[in-house]
Amino acid sequence: MSITARLEQAAREQLARQAETAGLSEPQFTVSVATPRAAPPCAKPVNIEAVDTRTPARMRFAVLCSDAGGWKYEYVLRGSVSALVAVTAVPVAAGQALTVQDVTLERRDVTTIADAIGSAEAATGQATRRSLRAGEVLRQAQLSAPLLVKRGEAVIMLARFEALEISTAGEALDAGAINALVRVRNLANGRVVRMRVIAPGTVEPADIPRSAQP
Known part of the structure; x- marks a missing residue:
């Protein structure tokens, strides 16, 4: 497997772990190496390490060669994440407790949304901190216990x-x-x-x- 393929695989695995931790439903990922470069030969299998994966749109991974004259290169990978998330089905007033009629699930790009809610049940019963338009992705920061x-x-x-x-x-x-x-x-x-x-x-x-x- 090429270094590019291994980097992309490592990035997908990282995004999958983050999506599971966030409770996202049916997540899908796209990943590409934003800074491709040819690496020198390495007699041993190279190691892939995550350096910074806090932002899916700009992740940094390192490729390490443990030869006697080993080397380390860093690569930037760009990822995107979509998932089924809770979305407002109708306009909702500030302070309103959400009902099952107020929430639906839709597939949305949540690459830049760290606190999207992965199920309608998790949002139902919570109160909105501000008014929301129909079709807005519900976020934990927007909700509070009623x-x-x-x-x-x-x-x-x-x-x-x-x-x-x-x-x-x-x-x-x-x-x-x-x-x-x-x-x-x-x-x-x-x-x-x-x-x-x-x-x-x-x-x-x-x-x-x-x-x-x-």
């Missing part, structure tokens, strides 16, 4: 101990998504305590370990 408790709204303060469950009315002094810690005023005695958000309009004492919950 607020389950809003500042100033009435909440249920729920405490459980073994089979005993006690609920008290409270007022949220902070907004929070699932598992967020918020301040809540107990309406029965006026005390302000820190609580953990566990469901829409429902909080529990913050000092209860998550592993102890049913």
Whole structure:
């Protein structure tokens, strides 16, 4: 196999690992050596090492010869990545929680998008940080967990101990998504305590370990 072919194979394997880590669906790659050069002979099989693969459009790989008079050449490779990713099916307002009707999968070029979402399920239920047009690729940076408790709204303060469950009315002094810690005023005695958000309009004492919950 030629050095060019081995470089392209190494680059594809690297892109495939990155796509798997990112959770991309059905990724496809194109790769080419942007700086072809003839390498001197090497009595031993050359080694290929990744130098910088952070940007698929400009990756750097080194070819090393371990002969007594060995050499090392660097090559620039240009890659592109496409995959099935979550895309807005309709315009979405800022702060809106995405539903199954709002999200579809389409094949898009994601070479320059590091945080594309590889499934509709992963985007559904999350809230948008800004308004989005129909057909936009959904990115993790654009989404956040939806607020389950809003500042100033009435909440249920729920405490459980073994089979005993006690609920008290409270007022949220902070907004929070699932598992967020918020301040809540107990309406029965006026005390302000820190609580953990566990469901829409429902909080529990913050000092209860998550592993102890049913």
